[in-house]
Amino acid sequence: MEASILLWYCYTRLTVINIDLAKPVSAASRNPSMLEAHNLEITRGDRRLCSGISLELKPGTLLLVSGSNGSGKTSLLRALCGLLLPSAGEVLWNGENVRSLREEYGRHLVYVGHANALKDDLTVAENLDVLCALSGIETNPEQRRQSLIQFGLSGREHLPAKSLSQGQRRRTTLARLSVSGALPLWILDEPFAALDSNAISHMQSVVGTHLTGGGMVVMTTHQEVPIAAPTLRELNLDGFGH
Amino acid sequence: MMTLLQAVIRRDLMLAWRRRTDVATVVLFFLIVVSLFPLGVGAEPNLLRAIAPGIIWVAALLACMLSLQQLFASDHADGVLDQMLLAPAPLSLVVIARAFAHWLISGLPLVVLSPLLAVQFDLPAELYPVLTLSLLLGTPALTLTGAIGAALTLGLRGGGMLLALLVLPLYIPVLILGAGAVDAAASGLGADAHLLLLTAQLVVTAAFAPWAISAALRISAE
Numbered sequence: 267m268e269a270s271i272l273l274w275y276c277y278t279r280l281t282v283i284n285i286d287l288a289k290p291v292s293a294a295s296r297n298p299s300m301l302e303a304h305n306l307e308i309t310r311g312d313r314r315l316c317s318g319i320s321l322e323l324k325p326g327t328l329l330l331v332s333g334s335n336g337s338g339k340t341s342l343l344r345a346l347c348g349l350l351l352p353s354a355g356e357v358l359w360n361g362e363n364v365r366s367l368r369e370e371y372g373r374h375l376v377y378v379g380h381a382n383a384l385k386d387d388l389t390v391a392e393n394l395d396v397l398c399a400l401s402g403i404e405t406n407p408e409q410r411r412q413s414l415i416q417f418g419l420s421g422r423e424h425l426p427a428k429s430l431s432q433g434q435r436r437r438t439t440l441a442r443l444s445v446s447g448a449l450p451l452w453i454l455d456e457p458f459a460a461l462d463s464n465a466i467s468h469m470q471s472v473v474g475t476h477l478t479g480g481g482m483v484v485m486t487t488h489q490e491v492p493i494a495a496p497t498l499r500e501l502n503l504d505g506f507g508h
Numbered sequence: 509m510m511t512l513l514q515a516v517i518r519r520d521l522m523l524a525w526r527r528r529t530d531v532a533t534v535v536l537f538f539l540i541v542v543s544l545f546p547l548g549v550g551a552e553p554n555l556l557r558a559i560a561p562g563i564i565w566v567a568a569l570l571a572c573m574l575s576l577q578q579l580f581a582s583d584h585a586d587g588v589l590d591q592m593l594l595a596p597a598p599l600s601l602v603v604i605a606r607a608f609a610h611w612l613i614s615g616l617p618l619v620v621l622s623p624l625l626a627v628q629f630d631l632p633a634e635l636y637p638v639l640t641l642s643l644l645l646g647t648p649a650l651t652l653t654g655a656i657g658a659a660l661t662l663g664l665r666g667g668g669m670l671l672a673l674l675v676l677p678l679y680i681p682v683l684i685l686g687a688g689a690v691d692a693a694a695s696g697l698g699a700d701a702h703l704l705l706l707t708a709q710l711v712v713t714a715a716f717a718p719w720a721i722s723a724a725l726r727i728s729a730e
Contacts, residue, residue, distance in 0.1 A: 381587025
């Protein structure tokens with residue numbers, strides 16, 4: 267009896283994994299990918315942050331989300347990632363709701379949040395390894411080393427993250443963008459916060475390269491940072507508040 | 509996907525190694541709680557032998573719960589949890605990897621130390637394998653069940669106390685079966701029935717807990 271339970275269990279687990287492995291890496295790679303949002307309404311507690319937001323992102327589009335503090339920029343970005351359930355409307359990736367796509371959507375997406383997602387006790391290089399693995403970015407150690415050098419972190423690879431300055435912490439978490447060109451959609455929450463002018467200009471070129479290569483970027487920022495984008499859209503959330 | 513799960517397990521083990529004191533705290537807590545009882549109830553060998561399985565099991569249960577509070581809390585605070593939710597592998601598999609790493613760090617040491625503690629209670633040597641085996645089967649179930657509570661109480665004020673109230677009642681079946689296995693073996697009935705039920709409990713928990721944990725994490729992350 268117990269043997270059959272165990273067998274059944276192993277079988278179900280294996281099929282779960284197999285189904286997952288058998289899935290095509292990207293069902294959408296045949297046709298151009300697209301992010302859409304229809305009539306999004308985002309509520310936090312009793313407060314409606316924004317409503318009636320519809321947008322459409324095609325390859326090569328940069329969407330700049332602006333708005334005053336507390337206007338719901340971060341919440342909108344989290345809703346676009348599928349982390350936050352909008353109180354109305356839906357976010358679609360290639361026509362499918364991102365909440366039901368789940369890990370399939372994760373294969374196309376890099377999200378750099380407001381928090382840096384660094385572990386204080388791990389070194390810069392180890393943090394980058396973990397972030398690349400979690401974002402599903404396929405890299406080799408040499409590529410990761412190069413991206414740290416490009417972000418001005420050479421010589422600091424083996425320092426624990428807790429000994430870094432705010433700007434260096436931001437650079438560490440952004441360094442994975444240099445190697446995530448294969449993932450079409452980047453959602454970046456205040457990427458330039460705490461960065462110095464060198465790092466900002468490097469980020470401009472990284473984001474610009476991604477866009478000209480057919481990527482899509484959704485970004486919030488308070489700074490005026492020009493980025494060469496084939497298509498530029500702007501969304502000011504102050505007009506959507508209530 | 510396997511590389512992702514390996515990376516998660518390696519990261520957790522590396523973090524545990526860098527924060528060795530946190531791991532040591534759990535193990536020392538277990539050792540001290542168990543050691544207090546012979547001092548408290550006096551050196552009556554028959555009494556000690558009778559209470560040994562229960563004491564060791566209750567201490568293991570409390571030690572497990574103590575370590576669970578941090579399972580998702582720090583990842584939630586520094587934003588790594590968001591990255592896990594957006595990872596290209598099913599969240600339930602990521603959760604299994606994390607629970608496995610957590611069990612290696614805070615469950616396995618308890619299993620290994622239990623025969624040593626049984627000596628304090630003058631437990632007959634032939635019961636050591638039963639005690640160890642019952643803990644080996646029971647502690648992963650404790651970790652998985654407790655992880656549901658840890659995910660549900662994520663980001664709440666006073667989450668630690670709430671976690672205890674949520675999780676301890678769910679630990680009762682494991683406690684009864686685990687401590688009962690040693691008692692049954694001591695009384696000559698044989699521990700097979702208890703150990704098989706404990707295995708069944710572990711299998712059912714391993715099958716369903718990851719889904720419950722994933723759902724709770726998705727809600728907590730909003």
